[in-house]
Amino acid sequence: MTILDKIIEQKKVEVQELKVIYSVQQSENVKKRPSLYESFKNLENIGVIAEVKRASPSKGVINxxxxxxxxxxxxxxxxxxxISVLTDRQFFKGSMADLSAVAEEVDLPLLCKDFMIDEVQIDVAKDHGASVILLIAAALPEERLRELYQYARSKELDVLFEVHDEEEAEMALRIGARIIGINNRNLKTFEVDLGVTERVASILKDSNCLLVSESGIRTKEDVEQVAEAGAKAILVGETLMRSPNITDTMNEIRIPLTKAVK
Known part of the structure; x- marks a missing residue:
């Protein structure tokens, strides 16, 4: 059983609990946030989705x-x-309270980073201030992913649709995903290879998708590599969480897109 399988099994338990205890609030005073897709579409420098992440199964405790x-x-x-906030409790030491607290104080697009398998999780994410949710192609059958994608969009949420290979990228296009995250980490072995972005991005070049490269991005050279492949944004967690100077790190990785894209 892979770590993704274990996480999905845990999510099934959590979903059953949520369906018993959770009633949708969707209060009118939820902060209106800019669309991730719209605000990242025409950037001059690569867009950075910066992640708040205490721990992960591959790296253990980060902070x-x-x-x-x-x-x-x-x-x-x-x-x-x-901003991305990890809300998974068991594997990443996050919580919905983290998301709510950040939502109160920050006006940027806000990603609830969790393993979504049911509509109730999408409702909870929105109620806690998220404007973007994550769907992982490897986690569910295509038809279920399509249902969840359409549900999230009906709630005026953006969806970061995460893929790991060419086949999943084709699926993302069939579903109509407009923000596609290419995860450089193999969820079965945890090996990281930035070449994944290079391979998968080639399929998506002619689409109007916003391409986000995820995992394993540490240096300016890493950013240049994925930007040249077609990524317009990067999702960075561990590198920023461990950084002794966030401003310096951000200045290094926020490279101009015009120079990177051939």
Missing amino acids: DEVDPVAQAKAYAKAGAGA
């Missing part, structure tokens, strides 16, 4: 003392175009 609000504010001040 479990982090103040999510202070971290998110530092990201915003340093030039992040969006």
